[in-house]
Amino acid sequence: xxxxxxxxxxxxxxRAVYIFAKKNGxxxxxxxxxxxxxxxxxxxxxxxxxxxxxxxxxxGRFILSESVAILFYLCRRYSAPSHWYPPxxxxxxxxxxxxxxxxxxxxxxMSKILWIKLLIPMITGEEVPAEKTxxxxxxxNKNLQFFEEKFLxxxxxxxxxxxxxxxxxxxxxxxxxxxxxxxxFLHSSxxxxxxxxxxxxxxxxxxxxxxDRLSKLADWDCSTLDPIVKDRISEFLKKYK
Amino acid sequence: MGLELYxxxxxxxxRAVYIFAKKNCxxxxxRTVxxxxxxxxxxxxxxVNPLKKIPTLKDGNFILTESVAILLYLTHKYKVxxxxxxxxxxxxxxxxxxxAWQHTTLRRNCLRALWHKVMFPVFLGExxxxxxxxxxxxELDVTLQLLEDKFLQNKxxxxxxxxxxxxxxxxxxxxxxxxxxxxxxxxxxxxxxxxxxxxxxxxxxxxQEAHEVILKVKDSPPADPxxxxxxxxxxxxxxx
Numbered sequence: 001x002x003x004x005x006x007x008x009x010x011x012x013x014x015r016a017v018y019i020f021a022k023k024n025g026x027x028x029x030x031x032x033x034x035x036x037x038x039x040x041x042x043x044x045x046x047x048x049x050x051x052x053x054x055x056x057x058x059x060g061r062f063i064l065s066e067s068v069a070i071l072f073y074l075c076r077r078y079s080a081p082s083h084w085y086p087p088x089x090x091x092x093x094x095x096x097x098x099x100x101x102x103x104x105x106x107x108x109x110m111s112k113i114l115w116i117k118l119l120i121p122m123i124t125g126e127e128v129p130a131e132k133t134x135x136x137x138x139x140x141n142k143n144l145q146f147f148e149e150k151f152l153x154x155x156x157x158x159x160x161x162x163x164x165x166x167x168x169x170x171x172x173x174x175x176x177x178x179x180x181x182x183x184x185f186l187h188s189s190x191x192x193x194x195x196x197x198x199x200x201x202x203x204x205x206x207x208x209x210x211x212d213r214l215s216k217l218a219d220w221d222c223s224t225l226d227p228i229v230k231d232r233i234s235e236f237l238k239k240y241k
Numbered sequence: 242m243g244l245e246l247y248x249x250x251x252x253x254x255x256r257a258v259y260i261f262a263k264k265n266c267x268x269x270x271x272r273t274v275x276x277x278x279x280x281x282x283x284x285x286x287x288x289v290n291p292l293k294k295i296p297t298l299k300d301g302n303f304i305l306t307e308s309v310a311i312l313l314y315l316t317h318k319y320k321v322x323x324x325x326x327x328x329x330x331x332x333x334x335x336x337x338x339x340x341a342w343q344h345t346t347l348r349r350n351c352l353r354a355l356w357h358k359v360m361f362p363v364f365l366g367e368x369x370x371x372x373x374x375x376x377x378x379x380e381l382d383v384t385l386q387l388l389e390d391k392f393l394q395n396k397x398x399x400x401x402x403x404x405x406x407x408x409x410x411x412x413x414x415x416x417x418x419x420x421x422x423x424x425x426x427x428x429x430x431x432x433x434x435x436x437x438x439x440x441x442x443x444x445x446x447x448x449q450e451a452h453e454v455i456l457k458v459k460d461s462p463p464a465d466p467x468x469x470x471x472x473x474x475x476x477x478x479x480x481x
Contacts, residue, residue, distance in 0.1 A: 050391060062331050069337035076330055089317055090303055096310035103344040139478075146292060 003028040004058040005070075006048055008035040009213045010179070012107065012172040013067035014055045019202055019210050020071055020168060024080045031058075036220060038229045068099045071165050083162035091159040098151055098158060098166040102173065106147070109140045110176040110184070118180030120237055122222050123230060141187060144174075148190055156197055163201040171198045179217040244269040246311075247289060247297040249276045250454040253351065254308030255296045256413040260443055260451050261312055261406075265321045277364065277461065279471045293475075309340045312406050324403035335400040339392055339407040343414065347388060350381040351417040353480050355458070358421040364461045365469055365476070381418060385425065389432055397438055404442040412439045413451075420455035 005021060005028045007014035021028050033039045033054055040052045049056040049065050057064045057073065064070055075085045086092050116128045116136060147170065151158050158166040174184050174195070185192040199207045225233075246262060246269045248255040262269050274280045274295050281293050290297040290306055298305040298314065305311055316326045327333055357377045361367045388411065392399045399407040415436070418425050426433035440448045464472065 051387070062334075064334050064338055066338045066341035068341040069334050072337050073330065073334040076333075089314065092317070093303075093305050093310055093314045096313050097305055097307045099341075100307035100309040100344065103341070108345070150291065 001060050004031050005029070006031040006033050006045065006056040006058070007054055008033050008040075009210055010035050010217060011054050012110070012176045015175075015210045015214075016165075016169050016172040017055045017057075017067050017070050017074070019172070019206060020074060020080075020084070020165070022206055023202060024074070024078060026074060026078050036225075038226050041229075068169070071169070075165070083159075084165050086159055086164065091164075094151070094159055095164050095166045099169065102169060105143045106170065106173045109136060109143060110173045112136050113140060113177040113182055113184075114180045115237070116180075117177065117182050118218060119233075122220075123225065123233055124237060140184065144184060144187055144191065148188060152190065152194055157194070157201075163198060167194075167198045168202070171195060175211060175214065178211070179214045181218065242270075242301070245272050245299040246270070247272045247274050247286070247295050247299070249274050249281075249295055250451055251276050251458065252295060253348070253413045253417050254410075256416070256451045256455070257410050258296045258298075258308050258311050258315075260413070260447060261315060261325075261409060263447055263451075264443060265315070265319060265325075267315055267319050277464065277468075279468050282471055282475070309410070312410070316406070325406050327405070332400050332405075336405050336407045339399055340410060343410060346384050347411065347414045349480075350377070350384045351414045353377045354381045354418040354423055355421045356476065356480050358418075358423065359459055360461075360476075363459060364464050365473070366463055378423065381423070385429065385432065389429065393431060393435055398435070398442075404439060408435075408439045409443070412436060416452050416455050420452075420458045422459060
C-alpha cells in the first residue's frame with residue numbers, strides 16, 4: 001500500500017511536505033483535499049482527520065497529522081540525507097527550536113497577512129481596518145527580524161551550509177502572503193538572498209510547481225463558496241476587526 | 242560551567258523542563274527568572290535570551306529556547322529511558338504530532354484561562370468581562386475534549402502504555418487552569434485518571450514540588466504599577 005498524503009498546496013504546511021517528499025523521491029499518492037471547496041469538512045476526510053486540517057499522512061493503517069511530525073516521520077522512515085535533520089546535537093536542537101517557535105511566530109502571522117490582504121476583502125467585500133493591518137505587519141516584521149538575528153545570522157542556511165527542514169518550513173510559510181501579492185522578502189536583502197538559496201536547493205522547477213495554486217489564488221471565483229462555509233469564515237473573521 | 246536552566250515554575254513549559262530534568266537526574270543549575278517581577282525583561286536576561294522568554298537552556302556557549310526543543314535536547318544528550326521519546330517510528334511520530342498540535346491549542350487556551358480568570362483581575366487589577374471569560378473557558382473546554390477524544394482515547398497515556406514527553410507537556414499545561422480554579426477534571430473521569438497516572442509516573446513529590454507556585458497563584462499580590470506597565474504589552478501579545 002502506497003503512502004497517501006492528503007494535501008492542498010494552498011497551505012504552507014502542505015507545500016513543505018509535498019516538496020520534501022518529491023525532493024527525496026518518496027513515492028506517494030497525492031490525495032487532493034480542496035480547501036476552497038470545503039472538502040476538509042467532508043465525511044470522507046473527517047474519517048482521516050477529525051480535526052479537519054491538512055496535511056495528513058496515511059501509511060497503511062497509520063495516520064498522522066501536523067506537518068512538523070509528518071516531516072520528521074518521512075525523514076526517518078525514508079532515511080533522507082542527514083542535512084535535512086542533522087544528527088549533530090546542536091544543529092538538531094536548532095531545527096527543533098525553529099519548528100516549535102514558528103507555529104505562533106511565523107505561520108500564524110503570515111497566514112493572517114493572506115487573510116487581511118486577500119481573502120477577507122474577497123469573501124466579505126470589506127477591507128480590514130488599517131490599524132489591524134498595521135499591527136499584523138508590525139508583528140511580522142519583528143518576527144522576521146528575530147528570524148534573521150537568531151536563526152539565520154550570517155549563515156547560508158539555518159543550521160549552516162546546508163538546507164534543513166527548518167529552512168523548508170520557514171520559506172513555505174513566508175511565501176504564504178504572496179498569494180495576496182504581499183512580498184515579505186522586500187524587507188531585507190539578507191532574507192531575499194536566503195530565500196533564493198532555499199529555492200535553488202529545492203530546485204526552482206519543484207518550488208514553483210508547488211506554488212502554482214497559491215499564485216493563482218487571487219483569480220479564485222469565491223462566489224462558488226458554500227454559503228455555510230462563507231458564514232463560518234465571516235464569524236471567524238470578526239476577530240480581525 | 243555546567244548546564245543552566247533559566248526557569249520560573251509559574252510557567253507551564255518551565256514546569257515540564259524542570260520535572261524532566263529532575264526526574265532523569267540531569268545535573269543543572271537552576272537560574273530563577275521571576276516573571277511577575279518582570280525579570281525576563283531585564284537587560285541581563287536579554288544577554289542570555291534576546292527573545293526575553295523562558296525556559297531557556299544554556300550549555301556552555303550553547304543557548305536554546307522553546308521547551309519542546311529543550312526537552313528533546315535533554316533527551317538526546319542525557320540518554321534518558323526510551324519511553325520518553327521511543328525509538329519506534331510511529332510512537333515517536335505520535336509524540337511529535339502532539340507536541341506540534343499543542344502550541345496553538347492547549348497551550349494557548351490554558352494560558353488564556355489563567356490570565357482571564359485570575360491574573361488580570363488579581364495581579365494586574367484589570368477586569369475581564371464575563372463574556373470574554375466565558376468564551377475563553379468554552380474554548381478550553383473544546384480543547385480538553387479534543388485532548389481526550391483524539392489523543393488520549395482509551396489508552397493509559399497519550400501515545401500508549403507508557404508516559405512520554407507528550408504527557409509531561411500536556412499535564413503541565415492543564416495545571417494552569419487548575420491553578421486558576423477551573424474544574425478541569427469535573428465530568429472528565431478519563432482525563433482525571435490519566436492525570437493520576439502521570440503524577441504517579443513522575444513521582445508525587447516531584448510533581449507537587451513543581452506545581453507549588455501555580456497552585457498558589459490565586460494569592461498573588463497585585464503588581465506594582467511600574468511592573469504592570471512593563472508587563473502589560475507583552476501579556477496582551479502573549480495571550481492573543
